[in-house]
Amino acid sequence: MNPVSRRDLVALALGLAVASWLVVRAAYGDLPALRWWLPVPVGLLALAEAGAARTLGARLPAQRDRRPIPGGGPVEPLLVARLVVLAQASAYVGAVLAGCWAGVLLHTVPALDQLTAARGDTGTAVLGVVLALALTVAALWLEHVTKIPLDDDDGPAGART
Numbered sequence: 001m002n003p004v005s006r007r008d009l010v011a012l013a014l015g016l017a018v019a020s021w022l023v024v025r026a027a028y029g030d031l032p033a034l035r036w037w038l039p040v041p042v043g044l045l046a047l048a049e050a051g052a053a054r055t056l057g058a059r060l061p062a063q064r065d066r067r068p069i070p071g072g073g074p075v076e077p078l079l080v081a082r083l084v085v086l087a088q089a090s091a092y093v094g095a096v097l098a099g100c101w102a103g104v105l106l107h108t109v110p111a112l113d114q115l116t117a118a119r120g121d122t123g124t125a126v127l128g129v130v131l132a133l134a135l136t137v138a139a140l141w142l143e144h145v146t147k148i149p150l151d152d153d154d155g156p157a158g159a160r161t
Contacts, residue, residue, distance in 0.1 A: 001084060004091045004143060009136065012092065013099035020103025028107060034121045039128035042097060042135050049090060049138040052083060057145045064149070080146050087142035094136030101128030 024031070055071065060080070062069045069075075104125040108118040 001088070003147075004088050004140065006140075009091060009095040013095040013102070016096055016099030017102040017106065020100040021106040022103075024104050024107040028115075033117060034104070034124040036120075036124050036127060038124060039097075039101070039131045042094070042128070043131035045090065046094075046131060046135040046138045049087065049135070049142045053138065053142040053145045056080070056083070056142070060145065083142060084146045087139045087146070090139035091136050091143065094132045094134075094139060096132075098129050098132035098136065101125045101132055105129065 056075065058070050059075050063074050102125075104121065108115075108122040108125060111118040112122060
């Protein structure tokens, strides 16, 4: 598997920020109120992935070096492969959501003085951007932790997932 391209994530987030800004601008009056808790599940997923990255970051190097593994027995290779897929998908989801919430911010921040709903929606959108970026960072960290170093027999030094 190839690692997630940071450039692709930024392009995706920027493109969706513009697209969602256009949609919100056209339909803001018809949208339901954005509740503060809407982005919270994304933050919980970010915490779970950061926890997985922290745990695997300690366990995988110990397993590779044949040292005692903190927290139990060896890590199953299939679990690591599944976590890589989860991390890559989550990085894209985080970029998409960060772009969408940023598009909401592009509309609500200039309208803070004119629209009463804009104040609450701006707070929700800020929380959404922060938690979506946290998910992206946690996912990239988890992907990084699961890289397998190349053996000397496999060719030049480097890493692959």
